[in-house]
Amino acid sequence: VVILSFNLQLLSLQPWQCRMGSSRPGLRGVRRPIHAGSWYEGDPELLRDELQEMLGAEYAEGATADRHLKAVISPHAGLRYSGSVAAGVFARIDASAVQRVVLIGPSHHAYLEGCALPAEEVQAYRTPLGDLPLDTDTLAELRKTKDFSVLPMEVDEAEHSVEMQLPFLALLLQGPKRPPAKLVPMLVGQVDAKAEALYGQRLAPLLQEEGTIFVISSDFCHWGAQFGYTRVGSPSLARTYRDGPHPDNAKIEGLDREGMALIEEQNAEGFRTYLKREGNTICGRHPILVLLETLAACRGSTLGVDFVKYAQSRLEGPMRFFM
Numbered sequence: 001v002v003i004l005s006f007n008l009q010l011l012s013l014q015p016w017q018c019r020m021g022s023s024r025p026g027l028r029g030v031r032r033p034i035h036a037g038s039w040y041e042g043d044p045e046l047l048r049d050e051l052q053e054m055l056g057a058e059y060a061e062g063a064t065a066d067r068h069l070k071a072v073i074s075p076h077a078g079l080r081y082s083g084s085v086a087a088g089v090f091a092r093i094d095a096s097a098v099q100r101v102v103l104i105g106p107s108h109h110a111y112l113e114g115c116a117l118p119a120e121e122v123q124a125y126r127t128p129l130g131d132l133p134l135d136t137d138t139l140a141e142l143r144k145t146k147d148f149s150v151l152p153m154e155v156d157e158a159e160h161s162v163e164m165q166l167p168f169l170a171l172l173l174q175g176p177k178r179p180p181a182k183l184v185p186m187l188v189g190q191v192d193a194k195a196e197a198l199y200g201q202r203l204a205p206l207l208q209e210e211g212t213i214f215v216i217s218s219d220f221c222h223w224g225a226q227f228g229y230t231r232v233g234s235p236s237l238a239r240t241y242r243d244g245p246h247p248d249n250a251k252i253e254g255l256d257r258e259g260m261a262l263i264e265e266q267n268a269e270g271f272r273t274y275l276k277r278e279g280n281t282i283c284g285r286h287p288i289l290v291l292l293e294t295l296a297a298c299r300g301s302t303l304g305v306d307f308v309k310y311a312q313s314r315l316e317g318p319m320r321f322f323m
Contacts, residue, residue, distance in 0.1 A: 029123040034157045040079035044128045051171050058091035065094035071214035076164035081313040088309030090168040099211035103185040104287045105161030112189025116151035129170040135182035161217040188286040200293025218284020229281045240310045264305045268292040
């Protein structure tokens with residue numbers, strides 16, 4: 001079972017969320033949590049309490065851990081905007097069954113050739129809740145294919161898409177009675193359909209291994225004049241916002257639901273056609289397509305796709321945006 005979750009961005013990030021933190025060089029081999037203290041709480045105890053509250057709300061609504069869960073798509077906006085949606089999928093991860101996390105996010109600002117992996121000297125990703133070790137053996141095997149480029153540390157630290165998944169992972173996958181799960185992080189840069197299919201072939205054996213889960217980092221539609229995108233879809237497809245609070249909330253959800261249905265069908269080519277036709281501003285479209293191609297490359301797979309939560313980050317009405 002593949003459970004996916006999306007967060008719809010209706011509001012650009014506030015200026016305070018764009019601070020990059022300390023410019024001092026980090027420890028060699030450790031990626032620093034640059035966005036802690038701005039995009040999410042930097043104090044360990046406050047962060048832990050906030051994450052546990054979000055997860056607790058999902059458990060109260062009936063979310064349960066699933067040992068058969070193999071992949072999730074989780075949003076990466078600031079925690080105050082997207083944390084409740086992310087909690088919707090992380091609450092369904094059976095931490096006791098996870099030994100390795102393949103973590104794939106988009107590169108928002110830096111040009112990268114294909115998919116990029118951390119340099120060989122990088123050993124861990126730091127979070128306010130502790131360090132998460134990298135799966136250096138798996139990363140070494142992927143590098144041997146010569147299909148992956150090198151992710152510079154400064155690009156890795158500046159990018160938020162992967163980092164925004166780390167607090168939930170650190171909370172769930174560390175504990176005194178078990179070794180922490182290891183990470184295989186990567187950023188997706190410039191890729192076409194052929195490259196997405198190639199990476200799907202490379203990653204399919206990992207998805208099929210017991211104890212491995214994929215975490216794909218993506219928001220869905222970024223809507224509004226400041227994003228240069230105001231196209232809408234059919235409100236009849238809406239479920240969460242069928243009754244508003246604003247008519248355009250349902251129309252935007254309808255646009256998203258059309259793409260979500262294609263992902264549900266595991267229809268990579270149909271999803272590409274939809275993106276080309278509608279231009280939907282899904283920042284993690286390439287990581288999602290890599291996941292779809294990975295599923296396609298899993299011969300004999302019976303994995304299915306379900307959506308567990310959909311939310312829009314601004315509900316007062318689409319014309320009320322603040323920079």
